[in-house]
Amino acid sequence: MTSIPDAASVPKTAIVPKTAIVLAAGLGKRMRPITDTIPKPLVRIAGKTLLDWGLDSLAAAGIGKAVVNVHYLPEQIVAHLGARHAPRIVISDESERLLDSAGGIVKALPELGQQPFYILNADTFWIDQGTPNLNRLALAWDAAKMDILLMLADLHQATGHCGSTDFLVAPDGTLRRSKGDPAGLIYAGAAIAHPRIFKGALPEPHSLNAYFDKAIAAGRLSGMPMYGHWITVGTPDAIASAEAAVADALAELQ
Template structure:
C-alpha cells in the first residue's frame, strides 16, 4: 500500500520580475487566475491529495502571503521566512527540512497549476513513488497539454520512467512544477542559496530521477499576457468536464 506524502514545500518566494507591473505591488503567488490565486491553486491541489501541512517560503511582499494564508484550514500552512535572503529553490527546501520531516514530501511551484483529468495528479504521483529506487519523482507535461509555456522541453523519459535531460529535443516532456522528493537527497546540502537543478542532475547520474506524465491541462503563468490564456484554458477545461468545477471550488475534498 502506497503512503501518500503528508507534507509539502510550496515555493512561493520568487520576485516575479517577468510579471511586472502587476508584481510591483504584490507577490506573484497572489496573482489571480479565474478568481483564485496561484498560491491557492497549489494549496487546494495539496488539500485534495490529503496533505496535512504545507511549508510556504516567502521573501517578496512576505506580509501579503502571510495574511492571505492565515485563514486556511487545509492544509495547515507553516511560513518559512526568507525575508532577509532569497534562498532559491533548493536553499529554501533545506531551510524548511525540520518542518518537512523525514518522509518523502511534495514540492510545488506556486506559479504553475493544472486541471486534473480523472484521478488527481498528485494522488497518481504518490501511487507511482518507489522509495527503493527513486530520490525524485517529477510530474511531467507534454507540449500539447501546456498553456503559457514559451520554452522547450526538459526531460526525455525511458520506458521504465527514468529521466535524462532532453537538451531541446521536441519529443521530450516539461517539468510541470510538482514532484515528490525524499529528504535523504539533502543530507549533505549546504545552507544558503542554490538551485534544485543540481539535485536533478545528481539524481540522473545515480539513476534515481524518475518521471510521471500528468493527465489534464497544465498551466504556467510567467507574464501578464499569460493570464488571459490561463483563464481561457481553465474555462475550456471546466466546460469539457463540468464535474471538475465542484472539485475545484471545494478545496478541502480529499481524493479517496
Template structure:
C-alpha cells in the same frame, strides 16, 4: 510503492520576485495573482488539500506579509511560513532550510506560480502511487507540450520505458517539468541552507539512475507575464466546459 501512504507534508516554493509579471507584481507577490477567481498559490494549496496533505511549508521573500495574511484564512493544509525576507535561498536552499518542518519521509514539492487541472484521479495522488522509494530519489510530474498553456520555453526531460529521466537537450518532442514532485529528504543530507538550485539534485539523481517521471493527465498552466493571464483563464474555462469530471468547487474560491 507508497500506495495509500501519500506524503503528508509539502514544500511550496513561493519566494520568487516575479519580475516578468510587472507591473502587476509591483504591488502583489506573483503567487497571489488571481487566475479564474483564485490565486496561483491557492490553486496549488487546493491540490495539496485534495490529497490529504497535512502541512505545507511556504517560503516567502518578496512582499511576504501579503502571503502570510492570505494563507491565514485557510484551514487546510496547515501552513508553516519559512521566512526568506533577508536573503533568497533559491529552490534547493529554501527546501534545506525548511527540512525540520518537512520531516523524515518523502514530501511533495510544488512551484507556487504554476498549476494544473486534473482529468480523473488527482495527479498528486497518481504521483504518490507511482513513488517507489527503493528505486527513486526524486519523482517529477511532467507535462506534454500540447497539454499546456503559457509555456514559452523548451522541453526539459526525456522519459525512458521504465520512467527514468534524462535531460531533453533541446529535443522539442519531449516533456516539461510541471512544477510538482516528490523527493526523499535524504538527498539533502549535508547540504547547507545557502542559495542553490534543485537542478543540481535532478542531475545528481540522473547520474545515479534515480530520477523518475510521471506524465500528468489534464492541463498544465503557467503564467509568466501579464499577457499570459487571459490565455490561462481561457484554458480554465475550456477545460471545465470540456471535462465536467473536473471538480467545479475548486474554481472561484480564494
C-alpha cells in the same frame, strides 16, 4: 511512453506524503507591473490566486501540512494564508535572503520531516482529468528506485509555456535531460523528493536543478506524465490565455 504505473494498477498500500513545500519566494520580475505591488503567488487566475490553486490541490490530496516559503512582500502572503484551514500552513521566512529553490527546501527540512514530501512551484498549476495527479504521483512513488519523481506535461497539454522540453522519459520511467528535443516533456512544477538527497546540504542559495542532475547520474530521477491541462503564467499578457485554458479544461470535465 513510460512504465510508471497508473493509479489503478498500484497497491493502495503505497505511502502518501504527509507534508509539502510550496516554493513561493520568487521575485516575479517578469510579471511587472502587477508584481510591483503584489507578490506573484497572489496573482489571480479565474478568481483564485496561483498559490491557492496549488494549496487546494494539496488539500484535496490529503496533505496535512504545507510549508510556504516567502521573500518578496512576505506580509501579503502571510496575511492571505491566514484565512486557510487546510492544509495547515507553516511559513518559512526568507525575507532577509532569497535561498533559491533548493536552499529554501533545505531551510524547511525540519518542518518537512524524514519521509518523502511534495514540492510544488507556486506559479504553475493544473486542472486534473480523472484521478488527481498528486495522488497518481504518490502511487507511482517507489523510494527503493527513486530519489525524486517529477510530474511531467506534454507540450500539447500546456498553456503559457514559452520554452522547450526538459526531460526525455526512458521505458523504465527514468529521466535524462532532453536538451530541447521535441519528443521530451516539461517539468510541470510538482514533484516528490526524499529528504535524504539533501543530507549535508546547507540553507544557502542553490538550485534544485543540481539535485535533478545528481539523481539522473544515479539513475534515480523518474517522471510521471500527468493527466489534464497544465498552466504557467509568466507575464501579464499570459493571464487571459490562462483563464481561457481553465474555462476550457473545466468545461471538458462537465
